[in-house]
């Protein structure tokens with residue numbers, strides 16, 4: 001599974017869609033808000049936001065639907081993780097009032113039959 005994931009992370013374009021995330025690294029103060037942008041080079045209906053806490057596996061935060069509200073997984077709320085999906089190639093995740101427990105990798109992903117991943121954003125909250 002890990003090897004598979006690394007392949008996807010490293011070679012997204014081989015699978016037909018390339019995702020780019022900004023920023024790749026962010027260090028911020030407790031209580032601030034962090035915005036992560038994700039751009040995909042092809043039009044895929046579904047985009048996903050994940051986080052990976054240190055030493056844990058990927059956890060789905062929400063599915064970003066174009067033109068409607070994101071669908072959140074249990075334990076994640078729109079207030080804490082507002083998601084903007086203005087069009088088929090773009091999504092923005094905000095993490096509000098961050099605290100040290102939000103220090104994590106955040107990944108965007110998109111796909112239809114295969115899932116493609118961005119490079120990940122490493123967030124550290126001081």
Ligand SMILES: *[C@@H]1O[C@H](CO)[C@@H](O)[C@H](O)[C@H]1NC(C)=O
Nearest residue numbers: 085086087088089090091092
């Ligand atoms: C998608 O939305 C983003 C942010 O609003 C914008 O910068 C981009 O140009 C839009 N792309 C298309 C294809 O409309």
